[in-house]
Amino acid sequence: MVHTLDLHQRLMLLRDTVFAAWLKAVREQVRFAHALPAPLLLDTLPIFYEHLCSVASGENFDYRQSTLASEHGGERARLTSYDVETVAHELQLFRSVLFTTxxxxxxxxxxxxxxRLNSLLDEAIRESITGFILCKAAAREQFSAAAVHDIRAQLSAASMAVDHLLETRDPETVRTLAALASTHQARIASMLSEMLDMSMVTPPASATPELQFLDLREVLADVVSRSTAASRTEVAAVPVHGYWHRDSISKAIDNLLANAVEYSDAGSPVKATLRCYGGRVALSITNEGPPIRPERLEAIFQLYKRTAAKGESGWQIGLPFVRSVAEQHAGSIAVECRHGFTTFILDTPIDPRAILSARAAG
Known part of the structure; x- marks a missing residue:
């Protein structure tokens, strides 16, 4: 075991060398890559590199229990001008640089x-291409059908309030019904705005959030303290200063915590971890419980997929909302199910402003 850990650690020491060589090769040889900033190019690859080091050291890794590669492909579809060939090319270069270094x-x-290493790399290429194709193939008809379904109840309630307004002359009743109609109307507007933002394959410039200089550890601690998961959540974090949109990143963290509690074993802890690497920060939320079925791993991030677990009904937008927030920060969201634990990883650059500016300009 000591030898295995030592090999893993020694390979990890070469991470920066591997990625420096890969970034140089990608910018020289891959179409559309030369102008992209390093954090966007790296995406989920640093975490994938850790998995490769583990596999080289003898650990098993089943990519059917992870969305890292498919998320990488989806990121390329949403945030770059890549095509399928380009997605495969950059990962093939990664393989070459990895073994050479x-x-x-x-x-x-x-x-x-x-x-085993080549098998994992082949699987990553396949899953990245699949994620890319799935993202590009998302149909606008899904958005239209889901939007109609989701707002129907709100619209019905607002219409009923207006109908009653026409039938009453009591001032107090009028005020109550008007307030009710206004509330439902505001909710409809909010839902449509959120759905429309998330339906875009590439976030429009107008969706770029106003970023603030924050300590992400403080934001995490604040969200945890107000969460229903507070008593069960263990936080391991160091101060991480960077640029995020406080409201949206807070809501994303809250969604991840609520999801972890809902699908964890009763009474088991939820773990929230912050760690930095290469100008990026990874926020991990881990719960213990039944794994997500492999065939559902990508579906949980897709807009308006009707859920079936635990007797749910309706259209769920919590995890797609988290993905939208990650993308609005030039980041990504992935999930891994391993050894009885499910981990969601929200990964963003510490300072995404240059990436967002370049994306808006393009």
């Missing part, structure tokens, strides 16, 4: 180790 550092692997 490790070999130059004196590492050699058995045929079995090489086969």
């Amino acid at each position: 490790w070999g130059n550092a004196g590492f050699s692997f058995s045929l079995e180790q090489s086969a």
Whole structure:
């Protein structure tokens, strides 16, 4: 075990070297990549690199229990001008740079180790392409049908209030009904605005949030303290100063905590972790409980997929909203189910302003 841990740690020390070489190769050889900032290019790859180090050290990793690769492909579809060929090309370059850098550092692997690493890389390429295609194939008809379904109850309630307004002359009743109609109308407007923002494959410039200089640990602590999960949540975080939109990032964290509580084993802890790497920050929310079925992993992030777990009905937009917030910060959201634990990873640059400005200008 000591040897295995030592190998993993030594490979992790080469991470920055691998990514420096890969960024150079991608910008020189991959279409559309030369003008993209490093945090956007790196995306979920640093976390994927950790998995590769673990596999090289003997650990098993089943990509059917992770959305990292499909999320990478979805990010490329939503935030870049890539096509399918480009998605495959950059990951093939990653494979080449990875083995070259490790070999130059004196590492050699058995045929079995090489086969397992290549199998994981092949699976990542396949899943990235699948995620890319699924994102591009999202139909606007889904949005229209879901919007109608979701606002029907609110519209019906508002219409009933207006109908009653026409039938009464009592001033107090008029005020009550007018307030009720106004509330439902505001809710409809809010829902339509949220759905419309999330229906865009590439977020429009107008959706770019106004970022504030924040300590993300303080934001996390504040959300946890007000959450129904407060008594069950364990926080492991260091101060992380950067730029985020406080309201939307807070709502995203709250959604992830609520989701963790709903789908965890009764009484088990929920863990919230913040860690920094390479100009980015990863917020992980982990719960213990039944894993998400592999065939549902990507669906939980798709807009307006009718849910079936735990007897739910209707159109759920909580996790798609989290994805929207991540993208509005030039980041991503992924989920992993391993060893009885489910972890959602909200990953963003510490300072996404340059990326957002370039995206808006394009």
